[in-house]
Amino acid sequence: MLDAMHRRLLIVATLLSCGCSPTFWGRPPTRWDRTAFERDQAVRVLGCAELGFSLDRETSLTSDSSFLLDVSLRNHCVRETAVNLSALRITGRDESGAERPVEIYDPRNEVRPYQLDALAEGTERMRIDVGGSLNATRVICIDVTRISPEANQAAAAPVCLYAPSPDLVGVIDEDR
């Protein structure tokens, strides 16, 4: 049996060992840590639901014509609200202004209509395929009006984001 001093030492050592753990203090970031709400131009309030968007490039993807679209969701009501991200209409524009549809990569057919829980927040990172050269795509526009009846009523302007590239990153607010 441990005497009192060793028991105290064991407790201290156990507490210290938490500090040894790489995941206790500095856990790696997860998708829940991302939020696109900082930039007002990329946020739309659609009744109870609030959606924020940001674009990113991901070199590890197998497709070379894809961006990553981060969608942050927030419900500021005490009741759940409908959100159908599969109804997002996304288009890409090239330098000449020509538009082409952009598809959400969803091989498991999991992007479905859901109820965003009361006062809940979430983030989804989705691959979107522009169907052509990434470098030729200058702007990605997201029409949010079909994602819920409330969104349809709000008739919010589309969110347009500059396609991320080393020399051009940002949000376009001219369409707001």
Place this chain on the structure above:
Amino acid sequence: MKRVVLIVSACCATLAFESLAQAKGCVEVSDIVGYEKCHRFGDGWAVERRWPIGLALTFPYQTFDPNGLDFSFQQGKNDPNKFSLPGDKLGSTAFGTAGFNIRMEGFIWSWIYIGVEWGLGFGHNQISDFSAMVGNTPQNFTGSDAAVNTVLFHGGGFAGLRIPLGRVSLRLEGFAGGNMASINAHSTVGDYSGSGGRGALMPRAAVDLWPSPNVTFSVYGGVNAIDTRERTLGLMLEYHVRSFDGAFALW
């Protein structure tokens, strides 16, 4: 030197435990929809992807009536000299204990839920002196003066109804299960532990306060319909996976 060894050992034990936990669980490979291995679209925010369950820790004060029960006293598990004593001879109307319960509940339909709970209570209770035959020898017993001389084991299932009233909700529920009390007595031949149990059918009521969509603080109480001397009054802290358990208010 011993300190260093202890600290290093504790570090290694923690790391080994974490490695084991990771090995047993799913290791996520991506955070992109369609590439994720352990998660699915909607996890964390969609009602449909949240289990309608709650996990709670309660801190009840419970009373247990020893009268009308036979208590089996023994020194160890296979004590050949164990003896039985009517609880009435313990001279107590009710043993009081304070402790904790762990409970888990799931909503099966709208505001109706079912669940299970298990817990322990600890107390110090006075009992009358008594005599009993230990083997062939009569012995006198007194109540143990230890700080904790009574332990109450509690467990069972419940079903209930939660009435949402905004940031406050009311609950009415019925508990079915049992309580078993163990009390220590002292004699010249050593300390004995006596235990007896009774079923419980307990209507309970609770008032919940929601400081956040997923956490409630509650006050609850109930009376055992089988023996109304058995009562419980407690505080409860609960985590609800779904915001407001799926309903904020009646209106």
